[in-house]
Amino acid sequence: MLIKTDISSDFLNLFTKIFENESLEGGNRLNVFMLKISNNQFNYGNLSEELENALITYALSRHTCNELIEQKKFGNLASQAREKLRRAKSNTGELGELLLYCLLESHLHAPKLLTKLELKTASNEYVKGADGVHLLKIGDASYQMVFGESKLHGDLKSGIISAFESIKTMLDNDLDKMRYEVHLVNTNLLKETVSEDSYEILKKILIPSENDENLNLDNSFGVFLGFDISMSDDERRVSNAEFRTNISEKVKSSINKIVPTINELLKKNEFIGYNFYFYILPFSDLDKTRSEIINRLKK
Template identity: 30%
Template sequence: MEGNLDKIGEMLKDLARGKLDDISSFISPVVKHQYNDNKVDCYHLKVDANGRPRLTELIKYMSLKITDYAIPRSKVQAALSKLAQTGSTEEFTRLTLEARKLFTKLEQSGEGGELLLFALTESILKYPQILCKMNLKTDEQVHFHGADGVFLGVDDDGMLSVFWGESKLHADHSSALAECVESIASILKMESEIDSDIRLIDFIDLDNEQLEKAIKEYFDFNSPNYDKLKSCAVCLVGFDHVSYKFDPAKKLTNEDLKAKVEHSFNTHWKKNLERKLAENNIQFCKVIFFYLPVQSVDNFRSTFRKELGLA
């Protein structure tokens, strides 16, 4: 397998958990945009037949992902083996409780956004998370510093691409975008904790020793395969948007939402994004953005905390 990126790429895709059909029940694509090597997929949160945003349903879907997100694959596989041997789900219950304890109780935590970024990246892009940074936290109430996630895939240009994740949820689009781009720029330009993040590759857990060994070759600067490793980024930018504002005279529909969000993207957000990328000198790096305007990011956080029993 060593040096066979096609095979590595297929194996990585197979490891990605979740399906596009699952998450498309809650969010809907609005517009796609490409700027140099940067790509933006803009979505809106769907509303139900009564015009109510489906935030609670999205949060419930996300909460089902906490074990996949926070617990290393080898531990999950061990629980599967025990289930097959004993018929008991005891080990899975233990892992789920362990996963929930890893989430902070801080009200302004960004961990809900990080979990959503994980779900989007694995289910839509098919780039699997290669290590569980939540599991490496030394204190349950302290965030792990550095990138919000580490994902891996083989790109169209035949490079092994490590995607450093960044999630920012702010009430204002401009501040969410600015902070996100600045954070990811410091990582892509080797200005922050990326060296420690690269050392974290020692903790890679794909429950496949042969695949892990092949991948680690690309992170070794003494290896000829190092030239085929590319640093990229995947980002979630979430913010409040007036399109969800309740109007007693008119029921909100998904068609209305799409039109309003698309208008905002084409008239404001797109230009702002391109300007921020250029200002931070990463306009030619590969960065994939998930844009998700919501009714209220504060409501997103509080609903997430209640669902996980953290409130």
């Protein structure tokens, strides 16, 4: 492994898998997870606790993390990571970005190269471009640079359309967004703490002037979509077992309705030749939940 992942597969224990690696148009993959349920509601407490830990390696470069650990400045790890987050009132996207990072590392096993939050120098600063960039090993000499795109939107269809529009913008040759993202990765490569041998291989994969003709690199997209799933008081007034069954079926129904839309978008010419890895997660009262989790992470 050239770069290790920081989020282990244990992160997935927070979820029930509704669909895993389900096939989509063009050989792309769909994963739908649902937070485990306690007392007829999603267990956001356990999620928040895990995200508090994940925020450190998401928001800070590996070099910074290792340096602070070596100096035994453990409190600084958490405080510097928290300082990067915007306040909950104006923070509509960073929860999705953090969840995408966790899922790409724990499920796809694609370690991060760079995250948008890592580049921020102030909590109110907005950094354009992909939410994160990860490296996925496909074979002995084949790799994918996975560009992250996350959307938290009450309506799942609107979130999907918005995500594809953002990716289309990134692929627009006139704007040259992809080249800019690759440049960011290259210029920040030295911030990653890797062995000298790994660093030389990474240069050959990622830096055009260093490319090895025997190595193949393609671009792909990791997409996280959070959406609202309603839970009325009447729906919650059933046994725990019945509620788990009902909410699982409700999520499945929502996804089955939206898969044709995803497949139609994937058929568009501008997306041919790219791999997509979708991660979808339902929330109850999305806006309130997002705000509460961000407030906890900020504290």
